[in-house]
Amino acid sequence: MTALAEQINRSVEAMLTYVETQTTDQAADILKVPARDYLDPVRFEREMALIFKRLPLMLALxxxxxxxxxxxxxxxxNVPVLITRDREGRVHAMLNVCTHRGAPLVKPGQGxxxxxxxxxxxxxxxxxxxLLAISDRAKFGEVDKDCHRLxxxxxxxxAGMIFVTLTPGLEMDVTSFLGGMLDDLESLGFANWHFCGNREIFGANWKIAYxxxxxGYHFAAAHPETVHPRTFSNxxxxxxxxxxxxxxFxxxxIGSLRDxxxxxxYRxxxxxxxFVRTLxxxxxxxxxxxIAQIALLLPGPTPGQNRTILTYVTPKPPADEAEREKMEMMASFFGDVTNQEDYVLGLSIQKGLEAGALDHVTFGRNERGNQYFHRWVDHYLKDDPAAPPPSL
Structure with a gap:
Protein backbone atom coordinates (compact mmCIF):
# COMPACT_ATOMS: atom_id res chain seq x y z
CA MET A 1 0.00 0.00 0.00
CA THR A 2 1.32 3.45 -0.88
CA ALA A 3 1.86 6.18 1.69
CA LEU A 4 -0.91 8.20 0.04
CA ALA A 5 -3.37 5.29 0.27
CA GLU A 6 -2.61 4.90 3.98
CA GLN A 7 -3.06 8.65 4.52
CA ILE A 8 -6.51 8.46 2.98
CA ASN A 9 -7.39 5.31 4.93
CA ARG A 10 -6.55 7.14 8.17
CA SER A 11 -8.77 10.03 7.09
CA VAL A 12 -11.63 7.62 6.36
CA GLU A 13 -11.15 5.93 9.73
CA ALA A 14 -11.38 9.33 11.43
CA MET A 15 -14.52 10.26 9.49
CA LEU A 16 -16.19 6.96 10.38
CA THR A 17 -15.46 7.59 14.05
CA TYR A 18 -16.79 11.15 13.86
CA VAL A 19 -20.06 9.97 12.32
CA GLU A 20 -20.51 7.16 14.81
CA THR A 21 -19.75 9.42 17.80
CA GLN A 22 -21.33 12.60 16.37
CA THR A 23 -18.05 14.52 16.75
CA THR A 24 -15.71 16.20 14.30
CA ASP A 25 -12.09 17.25 13.82
CA GLN A 26 -11.45 20.21 16.14
CA ALA A 27 -8.88 22.90 16.84
CA ALA A 28 -7.67 23.57 20.37
CA ASP A 29 -9.76 26.74 20.77
CA ILE A 30 -11.86 29.25 18.85
CA LEU A 31 -10.14 31.91 16.75
CA LYS A 32 -11.15 35.54 16.38
CA VAL A 33 -10.14 37.30 13.16
CA PRO A 34 -10.50 41.10 13.09
CA ALA A 35 -13.34 42.14 10.79
CA ARG A 36 -11.04 44.80 9.32
CA ASP A 37 -8.95 41.99 7.79
CA TYR A 38 -11.74 41.66 5.22
CA LEU A 39 -12.05 45.42 4.65
CA ASP A 40 -8.78 47.29 5.06
CA PRO A 41 -7.30 48.52 1.73
CA VAL A 42 -3.80 48.67 3.22
CA ARG A 43 -3.96 45.05 4.33
CA PHE A 44 -5.45 44.10 0.96
CA GLU A 45 -2.44 45.61 -0.84
CA ARG A 46 -0.09 43.72 1.48
CA GLU A 47 -1.94 40.48 0.68
CA MET A 48 -1.50 41.18 -3.00
CA ALA A 49 2.19 42.05 -2.66
CA LEU A 50 3.30 39.38 -0.17
CA ILE A 51 1.01 36.49 -1.12
CA PHE A 52 -0.45 36.80 -4.61
CA LYS A 53 2.55 38.41 -6.27
CA ARG A 54 5.06 36.01 -4.69
CA LEU A 55 3.53 32.55 -4.46
CA PRO A 56 2.96 30.09 -7.33
CA LEU A 57 -0.62 30.36 -8.59
CA MET A 58 -2.29 27.57 -10.57
CA LEU A 59 -3.48 29.52 -13.62
CA ALA A 60 -4.12 26.77 -16.18
CA LEU A 61 -4.54 23.05 -16.52
CA ASN A 78 -4.67 43.53 -13.18
CA VAL A 79 -1.67 41.59 -14.45
CA PRO A 80 -2.06 40.59 -18.14
CA VAL A 81 -0.73 37.03 -18.37
CA LEU A 82 -0.03 34.99 -21.50
CA ILE A 83 0.65 31.26 -21.08
CA THR A 84 1.93 29.33 -24.11
CA ARG A 85 3.19 25.92 -25.19
CA ASP A 86 6.10 26.05 -27.60
CA ARG A 87 6.93 23.65 -30.44
CA GLU A 88 8.93 21.39 -28.06
CA GLY A 89 5.94 21.17 -25.70
CA ARG A 90 7.39 23.40 -22.96
CA VAL A 91 5.16 25.91 -21.25
CA HIS A 92 6.01 29.59 -20.88
CA ALA A 93 4.33 32.43 -19.04
CA MET A 94 4.91 36.09 -19.82
CA LEU A 95 3.31 39.47 -19.58
CA ASN A 96 0.83 39.95 -22.39
CA VAL A 97 2.40 43.32 -23.20
CA CYS A 98 4.21 44.35 -26.37
CA THR A 99 7.72 45.59 -25.55
CA HIS A 100 7.38 48.45 -28.05
CA ARG A 101 4.64 50.63 -26.59
CA GLY A 102 2.87 48.40 -24.06
CA ALA A 103 -0.17 47.28 -26.04
CA PRO A 104 -1.73 43.87 -25.28
CA LEU A 105 -0.77 41.26 -27.83
CA VAL A 106 -3.84 39.06 -27.62
CA LYS A 107 -7.30 39.35 -26.07
CA PRO A 108 -8.18 37.22 -23.03
CA GLY A 109 -9.13 33.73 -24.07
CA GLN A 110 -7.64 30.56 -25.50
CA GLY A 111 -6.39 29.68 -28.95
CA LEU A 131 10.95 39.27 -30.70
CA LEU A 132 10.88 38.04 -34.29
CA ALA A 133 10.21 41.10 -36.42
CA ILE A 134 9.78 44.87 -36.26
CA SER A 135 7.50 46.32 -38.88
CA ASP A 136 9.25 48.72 -41.28
CA ARG A 137 12.47 48.21 -39.37
CA ALA A 138 14.62 50.30 -41.72
CA LYS A 139 12.72 53.42 -40.72
CA PHE A 140 12.43 52.52 -37.03
CA GLY A 141 16.13 52.24 -36.21
CA GLU A 142 18.39 49.72 -34.57
CA VAL A 143 16.85 47.57 -31.81
CA ASP A 144 18.43 44.78 -29.77
CA LYS A 145 15.87 42.02 -30.16
CA ASP A 146 17.12 40.15 -27.10
CA CYS A 147 16.38 43.20 -24.95
CA HIS A 148 12.84 43.34 -26.29
CA ARG A 149 11.66 39.84 -25.45
CA LEU A 150 8.29 39.62 -23.76
CA ALA A 159 0.66 17.19 -11.92
CA GLY A 160 -1.22 18.37 -15.01
CA MET A 161 -1.27 21.95 -13.73
CA ILE A 162 0.57 25.10 -14.82
CA PHE A 163 1.77 27.34 -12.01
CA VAL A 164 2.83 30.96 -12.54
CA THR A 165 4.33 33.58 -10.25
CA LEU A 166 3.19 37.10 -11.11
CA THR A 167 6.52 38.79 -10.34
CA PRO A 168 9.28 38.46 -12.96
CA GLY A 169 12.60 37.13 -11.72
CA LEU A 170 11.45 35.37 -8.55
CA GLU A 171 12.67 31.85 -7.92
CA MET A 172 9.98 29.19 -8.20
CA ASP A 173 10.00 25.67 -6.79
CA VAL A 174 6.47 24.30 -7.10
CA THR A 175 7.50 20.84 -5.90
CA SER A 176 8.71 22.25 -2.58
CA PHE A 177 5.72 24.60 -2.34
CA LEU A 178 3.23 21.74 -2.74
CA GLY A 179 5.20 19.44 -0.46
CA GLY A 180 3.22 16.42 0.65
CA MET A 181 0.22 17.56 -1.40
CA LEU A 182 2.00 16.77 -4.67
CA ASP A 183 1.49 13.00 -4.53
CA ASP A 184 -2.22 13.53 -3.94
CA LEU A 185 -2.50 15.92 -6.89
CA GLU A 186 -0.57 13.59 -9.19
CA SER A 187 -2.91 10.74 -8.22
CA LEU A 188 -5.82 12.69 -9.71
CA GLY A 189 -4.28 12.38 -13.17
CA PHE A 190 -5.57 15.71 -14.46
CA ALA A 191 -3.09 15.61 -17.35
CA ASN A 192 -5.28 12.91 -18.93
CA TRP A 193 -8.71 14.43 -18.27
CA HIS A 194 -10.92 16.27 -20.76
CA PHE A 195 -11.28 20.06 -20.57
CA CYS A 196 -14.93 21.13 -20.69
CA GLY A 197 -14.76 24.88 -20.20
CA ASN A 198 -14.74 27.80 -17.79
CA ARG A 199 -17.36 29.93 -16.05
CA GLU A 200 -16.86 33.14 -14.09
CA ILE A 201 -18.69 34.17 -10.93
CA PHE A 202 -18.19 37.22 -8.73
CA GLY A 203 -18.19 37.50 -4.97
CA ALA A 204 -17.02 39.25 -1.84
CA ASN A 205 -13.55 39.63 -0.30
CA TRP A 206 -11.38 36.71 -1.38
CA LYS A 207 -11.11 35.39 2.17
CA ILE A 208 -14.88 35.43 2.68
CA ALA A 209 -15.24 33.40 -0.51
CA TYR A 210 -12.41 31.03 0.40
CA GLY A 216 -19.00 21.89 6.08
CA TYR A 217 -20.52 23.58 9.12
CA HIS A 218 -22.81 25.53 6.77
CA PHE A 219 -24.15 22.57 4.77
CA ALA A 220 -27.44 22.14 6.63
CA ALA A 221 -28.34 25.82 6.64
CA ALA A 222 -26.95 26.99 3.30
CA HIS A 223 -27.33 23.83 1.18
CA PRO A 224 -30.44 22.07 2.56
CA GLU A 225 -31.58 20.66 -0.79
CA THR A 226 -28.28 20.27 -2.66
CA VAL A 227 -25.29 19.22 -0.53
CA HIS A 228 -26.89 18.27 2.79
CA PRO A 229 -29.06 15.36 1.53
CA ARG A 230 -25.82 13.60 0.47
CA THR A 231 -23.30 14.84 3.03
CA PHE A 232 -23.31 15.29 6.80
CA SER A 233 -23.20 18.87 8.02
CA ASN A 234 -20.49 19.90 10.47
CA PHE A 249 -16.53 15.20 4.15
CA ILE A 254 -20.07 6.13 4.88
CA GLY A 255 -21.15 3.48 7.38
CA SER A 256 -21.22 0.92 4.57
CA LEU A 257 -17.40 1.09 4.45
CA ARG A 258 -17.32 -0.90 7.69
CA ASP A 259 -18.12 -3.88 5.45
CA TYR A 266 -8.82 4.71 -0.22
CA ARG A 267 -10.46 3.39 -3.39
CA PHE A 275 -12.56 15.42 -0.51
CA VAL A 276 -12.12 19.10 -1.19
CA ARG A 277 -8.49 19.92 -1.87
CA THR A 278 -7.32 23.50 -1.40
CA LEU A 279 -4.04 24.95 -2.63
CA ILE A 291 -16.75 15.77 -13.36
CA ALA A 292 -14.42 17.99 -11.35
CA GLN A 293 -14.85 21.64 -10.43
CA ILE A 294 -11.66 23.65 -9.95
CA ALA A 295 -12.25 27.10 -8.46
CA LEU A 296 -9.59 29.79 -8.92
CA LEU A 297 -10.24 32.84 -6.72
CA LEU A 298 -8.77 36.12 -7.95
CA PRO A 299 -9.01 39.01 -5.47
CA GLY A 300 -10.15 42.49 -6.35
CA PRO A 301 -10.30 44.93 -7.89
CA THR A 302 -11.29 46.25 -4.42
CA PRO A 303 -10.95 44.56 -1.02
CA GLY A 304 -14.66 43.70 -1.10
CA GLN A 305 -14.61 41.86 -4.43
CA ASN A 306 -13.30 38.73 -6.07
CA ARG A 307 -13.60 37.09 -9.48
CA THR A 308 -13.65 33.31 -9.45
CA ILE A 309 -12.95 31.18 -12.51
CA LEU A 310 -14.68 27.80 -12.30
CA THR A 311 -13.04 25.21 -14.56
CA TYR A 312 -14.77 21.93 -15.39
CA VAL A 313 -13.03 18.74 -16.49
CA THR A 314 -14.20 15.16 -17.01
CA PRO A 315 -12.24 11.89 -16.94
CA LYS A 316 -12.91 11.38 -20.65
CA PRO A 317 -14.58 13.25 -23.49
CA PRO A 318 -18.34 12.81 -23.89
CA ALA A 319 -19.10 9.91 -26.20
CA ASP A 320 -22.19 11.50 -27.72
CA GLU A 321 -24.57 14.44 -27.53
CA ALA A 322 -26.46 12.95 -24.60
CA GLU A 323 -23.26 12.67 -22.54
CA ARG A 324 -22.26 16.20 -23.52
CA GLU A 325 -25.62 17.56 -22.32
CA LYS A 326 -25.29 15.60 -19.06
CA MET A 327 -21.81 17.05 -18.55
CA GLU A 328 -23.10 20.58 -19.13
CA MET A 329 -25.97 20.00 -16.69
CA MET A 330 -23.57 18.82 -13.99
CA ALA A 331 -21.26 21.79 -14.55
CA SER A 332 -24.24 24.15 -14.33
CA PHE A 333 -25.41 22.44 -11.13
CA PHE A 334 -22.03 22.79 -9.40
CA GLY A 335 -21.61 26.35 -10.63
CA ASP A 336 -25.11 27.39 -9.57
CA VAL A 337 -24.68 25.91 -6.09
CA THR A 338 -21.35 27.71 -5.65
CA ASN A 339 -22.71 31.00 -6.96
CA GLN A 340 -26.28 31.11 -5.67
CA GLU A 341 -25.84 29.34 -2.33
CA ASP A 342 -22.31 30.45 -1.37
CA TYR A 343 -21.22 33.57 -3.23
CA VAL A 344 -24.52 35.44 -2.96
CA LEU A 345 -24.46 34.78 0.78
CA GLY A 346 -20.82 35.92 0.89
CA LEU A 347 -21.76 39.25 -0.67
CA SER A 348 -24.31 39.73 2.13
CA ILE A 349 -21.64 38.92 4.69
CA GLN A 350 -19.42 41.56 3.10
CA LYS A 351 -22.18 44.15 3.54
CA GLY A 352 -22.61 43.16 7.15
CA LEU A 353 -18.92 43.61 7.89
CA GLU A 354 -18.81 46.92 6.00
CA ALA A 355 -21.73 48.10 8.15
CA GLY A 356 -19.54 47.74 11.23
CA ALA A 357 -21.73 45.07 12.79
CA LEU A 358 -18.75 42.98 14.00
CA ASP A 359 -15.40 43.72 15.53
CA HIS A 360 -14.27 40.15 14.92
CA VAL A 361 -15.24 37.15 12.83
CA THR A 362 -15.26 34.11 15.10
CA PHE A 363 -14.20 30.66 13.91
CA GLY A 364 -15.21 27.77 16.12
CA ARG A 365 -13.11 24.79 17.08
CA ASN A 366 -15.00 22.83 14.42
CA GLU A 367 -13.90 25.34 11.75
CA ARG A 368 -10.34 24.08 11.93
CA GLY A 369 -9.61 24.57 8.24
CA ASN A 370 -10.56 28.23 8.39
CA GLN A 371 -8.33 28.77 11.40
CA TYR A 372 -5.44 27.10 9.61
CA PHE A 373 -5.96 29.23 6.49
CA HIS A 374 -6.08 32.54 8.35
CA ARG A 375 -2.96 31.70 10.34
CA TRP A 376 -1.13 31.04 7.09
CA VAL A 377 -2.32 34.36 5.68
CA ASP A 378 -0.92 36.08 8.76
CA HIS A 379 2.29 34.06 8.45
CA TYR A 380 2.98 35.33 4.93
CA LEU A 381 2.09 38.90 5.88
CA LYS A 382 4.81 38.85 8.56
CA ASP A 383 7.30 38.60 5.70
CA ASP A 384 9.75 36.92 8.05
CA PRO A 385 11.54 33.83 6.67
CA ALA A 386 12.62 32.91 10.20
CA ALA A 387 9.04 32.81 11.55
CA PRO A 388 7.88 29.25 12.25
CA PRO A 389 5.00 28.16 10.00
CA PRO A 390 1.59 27.44 11.50
CA SER A 391 0.70 23.87 12.38
CA LEU A 392 -2.64 22.19 11.90
Missing part, protein backbone atom coordinates in the same frame (compact mmCIF):
# COMPACT_ATOMS: atom_id res chain seq x y z
CA UNK A 62 -2.19 21.28 -18.89
CA UNK A 63 -5.19 20.05 -20.87
CA UNK A 64 -6.17 23.66 -21.60
CA UNK A 65 -2.98 23.87 -23.69
CA UNK A 66 -2.65 20.32 -25.00
CA UNK A 67 -0.75 21.02 -28.22
CA UNK A 68 2.31 23.01 -29.32
CA UNK A 69 1.18 26.51 -30.22
CA UNK A 70 -1.75 26.58 -27.78
CA UNK A 71 -2.09 29.60 -25.52
CA UNK A 72 -4.22 31.05 -22.75
CA UNK A 73 -4.42 34.79 -22.10
CA UNK A 74 -5.99 36.11 -18.91
CA UNK A 75 -6.14 39.05 -16.53
CA UNK A 76 -4.92 38.06 -13.07
CA UNK A 77 -5.43 40.87 -10.56
CA UNK A 112 -3.44 28.48 -30.98
CA UNK A 113 -0.68 30.60 -32.52
CA UNK A 114 3.03 30.11 -33.08
CA UNK A 115 3.54 33.86 -33.10
CA UNK A 116 1.76 36.99 -31.93
CA UNK A 117 1.55 40.27 -33.82
CA UNK A 118 0.85 43.44 -31.85
CA UNK A 119 -2.39 45.10 -33.05
CA UNK A 120 -0.85 48.58 -32.62
CA UNK A 121 2.33 48.53 -34.74
CA UNK A 122 2.59 44.86 -35.78
CA UNK A 123 5.74 43.94 -33.87
CA UNK A 124 5.80 40.13 -33.99
CA UNK A 125 6.84 37.74 -31.23
CA UNK A 126 7.41 33.99 -31.10
CA UNK A 127 5.20 32.14 -28.65
CA UNK A 128 8.18 31.70 -26.31
CA UNK A 129 8.48 35.49 -26.06
CA UNK A 130 11.30 36.18 -28.53
CA UNK A 151 8.74 39.90 -20.00
CA UNK A 152 8.94 36.34 -18.68
CA UNK A 153 7.13 35.13 -15.56
CA UNK A 154 8.30 32.14 -13.50
CA UNK A 155 6.35 29.11 -14.70
CA UNK A 156 6.34 25.36 -13.96
CA UNK A 157 4.10 22.49 -15.04
CA UNK A 158 3.47 19.69 -12.53
CA UNK A 211 -13.77 30.50 3.90
CA UNK A 212 -16.76 28.75 2.34
CA UNK A 213 -14.61 26.07 0.74
CA UNK A 214 -12.91 25.22 4.04
CA UNK A 215 -15.74 23.83 6.16
CA UNK A 235 -18.49 16.66 10.28
CA UNK A 236 -15.07 17.11 8.67
CA UNK A 237 -11.50 15.84 8.74
CA UNK A 238 -8.48 18.01 7.91
CA UNK A 239 -5.06 16.98 6.61
CA UNK A 240 -2.56 19.81 6.23
CA UNK A 241 0.42 19.92 3.85
CA UNK A 242 2.22 23.19 4.46
CA UNK A 243 -0.47 25.82 3.78
CA UNK A 244 -2.56 23.40 1.70
CA UNK A 245 -5.46 21.23 2.88
CA UNK A 246 -7.26 18.02 2.00
CA UNK A 247 -10.65 18.17 3.69
CA UNK A 248 -12.73 15.04 4.12
CA UNK A 250 -18.33 11.96 5.08
CA UNK A 251 -21.39 11.05 3.06
CA UNK A 252 -24.46 9.65 4.76
CA UNK A 253 -23.53 6.28 3.27
CA UNK A 260 -15.14 -3.09 3.20
CA UNK A 261 -11.58 -4.15 4.13
CA UNK A 262 -9.72 -1.18 5.62
CA UNK A 263 -6.93 -1.44 3.07
CA UNK A 264 -9.49 -0.77 0.32
CA UNK A 265 -11.05 2.39 1.80
CA UNK A 268 -13.88 4.66 -2.30
CA UNK A 269 -13.59 8.40 -2.83
CA UNK A 270 -17.07 9.70 -3.76
CA UNK A 271 -18.46 6.41 -2.45
CA UNK A 272 -18.89 7.07 1.26
CA UNK A 273 -16.85 10.27 1.49
CA UNK A 274 -15.65 13.23 -0.58
CA UNK A 280 -3.03 28.10 -0.82
CA UNK A 281 -3.84 30.85 -1.39
CA UNK A 282 -6.74 30.60 -3.82
CA UNK A 283 -7.56 27.23 -5.37
CA UNK A 284 -10.26 24.71 -4.46
CA UNK A 285 -10.64 21.33 -6.17
CA UNK A 286 -13.68 19.07 -5.91
CA UNK A 287 -13.50 15.82 -7.86
CA UNK A 288 -16.66 13.81 -8.48
CA UNK A 289 -16.61 10.57 -10.52
CA UNK A 290 -18.11 12.23 -13.59
Missing amino acids: SIELPNPGDYKAMEVM SANRFSCPYHAWTFHNDGR KQLPCQEV DGYLE IMHFDGFGPHLRIG PQRS VPREEW HQNDGYD FPNLSIFVAPE
